[in-house]
Amino acid sequence: MAPARIIDTPVVTNTYDYIVCGGGTAGCVIAGRLAETTTTRILLIEAGPDSKDLATMHMPGDWMGNFDNNKTDWNIVTEPMAGANGRRVKCSRGRFLGGSSGVNGTLCIRGTRQDYDDWGLEGWGGEDVFGYMKKAETFHPSARLKGAAGVHGTEGPLHVASHELAPISERVMESMVEKGLPLCEDMFSTGETAHGCGHVPRTIHRGVRTTAADFVTKGFKRENITIMTDVTVDKIVVESQGDGLRATAVDLVAENGTRSRVGASKEVIVSAGAYCSPAILLRSGIGAKDELEKLGIECVADLPGVGRNLMDHILTFQFYQVTEPGLTYDSQVFHDPQGLAKLRKQYGDTKSGFLSVFPFGAFCFARLDDRLEDCEAWKNAPRKPGRDPMGLAPNQPNIEMWNTELYGGPKQFDSYPIDGSHTFAMCTLLFNSNSRGSVRLASSDPLKNPLVDHNYLDHELDLQVLAEACRYSNEIVMEGVGTKNIVKGSWPPGLKHHTHKTREDWIPHVKNSATTCYHASGTCKMGKSDDPMAVLDEKLRVRGIDGLRVADASVMPIVNNGHTQMATYAIAEKAADLIKADAR
Numbered sequence: 001m002a003p004a005r006i007i008d009t010p011v012v013t014n015t016y017d018y019i020v021c022g023g024g025t026a027g028c029v030i031a032g033r034l035a036e037t038t039t040t041r042i043l044l045i046e047a048g049p050d051s052k053d054l055a056t057m058h059m060p061g062d063w064m065g066n067f068d069n070n071k072t073d074w075n076i077v078t079e080p081m082a083g084a085n086g087r088r089v090k091c092s093r094g095r096f097l098g099g100s101s102g103v104n105g106t107l108c109i110r111g112t113r114q115d116y117d118d119w120g121l122e123g124w125g126g127e128d129v130f131g132y133m134k135k136a137e138t139f140h141p142s143a144r145l146k147g148a149a150g151v152h153g154t155e156g157p158l159h160v161a162s163h164e165l166a167p168i169s170e171r172v173m174e175s176m177v178e179k180g181l182p183l184c185e186d187m188f189s190t191g192e193t194a195h196g197c198g199h200v201p202r203t204i205h206r207g208v209r210t211t212a213a214d215f216v217t218k219g220f221k222r223e224n225i226t227i228m229t230d231v232t233v234d235k236i237v238v239e240s241q242g243d244g245l246r247a248t249a250v251d252l253v254a255e256n257g258t259r260s261r262v263g264a265s266k267e268v269i270v271s272a273g274a275y276c277s278p279a280i281l282l283r284s285g286i287g288a289k290d291e292l293e294k295l296g297i298e299c300v301a302d303l304p305g306v307g308r309n310l311m312d313h314i315l316t317f318q319f320y321q322v323t324e325p326g327l328t329y330d331s332q333v334f335h336d337p338q339g340l341a342k343l344r345k346q347y348g349d350t351k352s353g354f355l356s357v358f359p360f361g362a363f364c365f366a367r368l369d370d371r372l373e374d375c376e377a378w379k380n381a382p383r384k385p386g387r388d389p390m391g392l393a394p395n396q397p398n399i400e401m402w403n404t405e406l407y408g409g410p411k412q413f414d415s416y417p418i419d420g421s422h423t424f425a426m427c428t429l430l431f432n433s434n435s436r437g438s439v440r441l442a443s444s445d446p447l448k449n450p451l452v453d454h455n456y457l458d459h460e461l462d463l464q465v466l467a468e469a470c471r472y473s474n475e476i477v478m479e480g481v482g483t484k485n486i487v488k489g490s491w492p493p494g495l496k497h498h499t500h501k502t503r504e505d506w507i508p509h510v511k512n513s514a515t516t517c518y519h520a521s522g523t524c525k526m527g528k529s530d531d532p533m534a535v536l537d538e539k540l541r542v543r544g545i546d547g548l549r550v551a552d553a554s555v556m557p558i559v560n561n562g563h564t565q566m567a568t569y570a571i572a573e574k575a576a577d578l579i580k581a582d583a584r
């Protein structure tokens with residue numbers, strides 16, 4: 001984040017009906033949907049720049065180009081985590097109009113319907129949430145992914161289509177099927193399969209990434225939305241009204257450090273994501289009283305759940321070298337020194353080629369009940385009726401696995417195969433971790449990132465289940481019919497994970513390398529009135545304060561067993577309906 005000195009005192013410069021704080025995935029959807037009522041005036045405030053001309057956002061294959069840049073990445077880094085051998089992990093977030101929908105892996109993996117039923121909150125069951133996912137999208141069927149009946153949308157601003165697999169992915173999928181994971185039609189959109197492999201729809205259409213910004217730009221640009229970019233929300237102004245409290249205005253800081261205040265006559269909606277939404281609430285005096293007092297912030301609502309319950313999905317990468325050329329994209333990207341320049345030209349000319357895709361290939365969900373039968377931590381853990389020790393029902397997956405279509409991943413993976421080798425990774429992801437983290441304020445300065453502690457692998461079961469997942473994905477590669485004859489060994493060549501046999505063999509790999517899948521969530525969770533850690537009620541209203549809601553990935557009480565963007569789109573679509581209903 002660009003440092004700026006705060007130099008002015010606030011004055012109300014303008015008043016809107018609704019102020020949406022954060023122009024990311026949820027914020028853009030909410031602003032766009034509220035603006036369908038043409039008499040309503042909406043202000044959408046985004047800390048980062050406009051993304052209209054941000055090539056790294058529009059070109060799906062250049063997603064890494066957004067990272068580490070103070071202008072387009074929040075550069076969140078976790079506190080050291082004991083369960084992960086004291087490591088810190090970089091947790092990038094999009095910082096521009098469109099937010100993390102503009103840097104993400106484009107995967108539309110909705111989770112299972114059961115995930116949302118498990119929230120146990122009125123109006124948020126699987127049927128409701130899947131209906132809103134459908135509303136957000138326009139699905140483009142293809143021969144590979146025709147789309148299950150009744151599941152996909154045809155009118156949403158988000159254009160969604162399938163991916164043409166690289167040859168390595170066809171091989172991995174063949175191996176997945178042989179190793180007990182049947183191919184299921186459209187399984188990542190129906191939400192009914194916990195064990196099988198399939199094709200994943202992506203937020204890419206005709207080579208261009210589609211994002212939440214599309215809800216307020218292009219064909220959906222509307223006169224009644226004012227979009228402010230390069231402006232940071234400091235805090236919500238909460239005033240006494242009658243017997244209660246009401247959010248009446250928002251304090252802002254511009255890039256040059258100038259402060260201002262804008263008024264909200266109806267509602268303020270905080271949509272700054274799972275790291276920044278709790279930070280805005282805390283700066284506004286909404287959070288655990290004792291923690292706020294230590295920072296010199298007056299507490300207006302003592303809500304101890306703000307910033308707690310931080311969840312994510314952790315994943316590991318294990319790389320393999322393959323003997324046959326032409327299966328992966330490595331030759332196009334790493335072997336030819338002019339490769340990337342040629343690919344950029346191809347993309348510029350025709351929106352095609354490697355940079356027009358997100359190079360993740362075959363995907364599967366898996367249940368691990370049988371494989372964990374001999375695991376002491378699994379056997380001895382308490383379980384609720386009908387649930388496994390991770391709290392999952394038989395219709396929910398324990399893990400997800402997929403392959404990359406060349407060497408790559410987060411920037412710590414830098415053993416690029418420039419020597420002419422061909423490589424890919426298996427990625428293994430853990431669902432429903434027991435470990436929980438937190439977001440706290442480092443100070444009341446709105447230009448400082450909050451302290452994020454993901455607390456990964458704090459729980460023995462998380463470690464054991466993810467180690468078993470790695471073992472399974474290694475068996476798929478080393479024993480599966482599609483891949484067993486083309487794998488030369490581990491990559492880089494000194495490593496020996498391709499020879500690992502037991503769960504124990506994989507434990508060090510998990511502790512040393514498990515990283516974020518960027519699914520931060522849960523830090524302003526919804527809940528019932530008897531849950532003291534719930535920040536919001538079922539209508540996303542901040543408890544004890546009128547005219548203030550939170551709507552983004554932070555509201556999930558339990559993170560879905562999928563990826564989080566479609567869940568976030570659904571939350572935002574539903575938030576807009578709730579707000580509109582209350583305005584009547």
Ligand SMILES: Cc1cc2nc3c(=O)[nH]c(=O)nc-3n(C[C@H](O)[C@H](O)[C@H](O)COP(=O)(O)OP(=O)(O)OC[C@H]3O[C@@H](n4cnc5c(N)ncnc54)[C@H](O)[C@@H]3O)c2cc1C
Nearest residue numbers: 022024025026047099100104105107233273518553563565
């Ligand atoms: C690298 C990466 C890869 C991912 N891959 C996938 C994937 O393939 N599939 C999938 O389903 N999910 C994926 N995700 C997760 C998914 O994108 C997020 O869960 C989702 O986009 C979160 O939406 P949000 O609205 O909660 O937050 P965001 O989209 O992050 O929006 C928050 C917005 O608020 C702005 N903001 C924050 N603080 C302030 C402030 N104080 N003032 C003003 N503005 C502020 C931010 O700049 C941002 O624009 C990925 C995420 C990342 C980062």
